Amino acid sequence: MKRPISISNIPNIEKDDIKLYLKLLFNFSLYKKGNFEEKLKNWFIDYFRVEFVFNFITGRLALFEILKSLNLNNEDEIILQAFTCSVVPEAIIAAKLKPVYVDIDKTFNIDVNNLKNKITKKTKVIIIQHTFGIPAEIEKIKEIAKKNNIIIIEDCAHNIGSKYKNKLLGTFSDIAFFSFGRSKAFSATNGGIIITNNKNLAKKLEIIEKSINYPSNSRIFKELLHPIIFYFLINPLYDFLNIGKLLLIILQKIKILTFEVSKKEKEGFFEFKNIYKMPNLFCFLALNQLSKIDKYNNRRKETVKKYLKNDKILQLSSLENFAQSDIEKYFNPLLRFPLLVKNSNELIKKRRKGKIYLGDWYSNVVDPKGVNLEKIYYQKGSCPNAEKISKQIVNLPTNPTLKDNEIEKIIKFVKINI
C-alpha cells in the first residue's frame, strides 16, 4: 500500500532506524544508563565545538532547566516570539517567570523593531527561536541584548546544522537547546540537548542533571512503540479507507500512542511529571540519526532549492520581495518550507483530497489549537503580524525521506491548488 506524502508522520525515520527500534525494543538493559549518553554529548561537543553539553528528556524541559539555572527573580521577564509552541511559554511560567511576546518579521522570527519596544528593566532573557531553521536576526538581537545586559538563549528545537553567515546556529549565544522530538529534523522519539561554554551555568546545570532520574521502562517502551506502529501500520494504511487515521485516534484514546503536546499542556500547564533525563536508549537512537546528518541536511537543502526554483512557490513565500540577506537565510536544511496563502484552511481540506499532507505550523499564534492564551500570558492583538500569519501559513515538507517524484508531486499540487 502506498504511503502518504506527509510532513508529520515520522518524517525522518528510515529502514535502518526501524531496524534499530525493533532490535532495542526488548533490550531493557540498554534502556536507562549506558555509554550512549556520553557518546551523544561528545557528538555535540565535536560538532558545535563547545565545552559543556547536558541532556534532558525534551526541549521544553531543557529550556525550563536553563531558566532555573539562571537564578532569576520571580516575575522577571523573558522575551520570546509569538508564532511558537505553547510548551515554550509554559516552561517560562513553570520557572516562575513571565513570558513577554514579541511580534514576528517576514522570516517568522523575532521582529527586531518590535523587540526594542518590549524590553523593560525586568527583562532578563531573550529566547531567540530560529523558526523552521531559518536564522533570526541574531547579530542585531545580540547588540540589543548586550546594551541591556540581557542573556540570550537560542531555541534550536527545529533543526541541527542551520547556519547564519557560515556559523552554526546555537553558537551565537550564551546557551542553546535542541530537540529530538518525533517531528523534529532528527528524532529519537524524545530528547532535549543543551550546549554552552559558560562555566557558571554549566556548574548549575550539572547539579540539576545529576539530580534527575530516567523515565520508567514502560514509558521508554511506549515511546519506542510510536515510530514502529507508525511505520508498519498507520502510514501504510493512512489513506486506505481511513483505517490508518482511525487506528491513530483509537491508539491515542487508549493511551498506547502519546500526544506531542499533552492535554494538560494544551490547557496551558507545564508537565512537571515529565522531569527526566534523556535515557541511554534515546541517545543511541539520536546518534543513529545524527550519523546521517550530512545526507539529511544536504537533502533538505536540495528540496528547499527545488521549491525556490518554482515561480509559484517563490511568489507565495514572498521571497521575491525579500532583501538578499533574508533570502540567504533560506539556504539551510529547513525543517519545513513556509508559504503564505489566502485561506490556509481551505487548502488543508484540498490537500487531504490530494493525499498530500502539508503542515500548519503554526496555525495559532501560540500553537496548538485550543491553548488557553490567557494562562500563557498572551494578550490577543498584541502581536498582529504573528496572528495574521498564523491564518495564512502552510508548510511544504522537506523531509529527507521524500523522493524526487514526491517533491515534484508537491510542487504540482501547489501550482494547481493554490
Ligand SMILES: Cc1ncc(COP(=O)(O)O)c(C=O)c1O
Ligand atoms: C520552537 C519550539 N521550541 C521548543 C520546542 C520544545 O521541544 P520538545 O518538543 O522537544 O519539548 C518546540 C516543540 O514543539 C518548538 O516548536
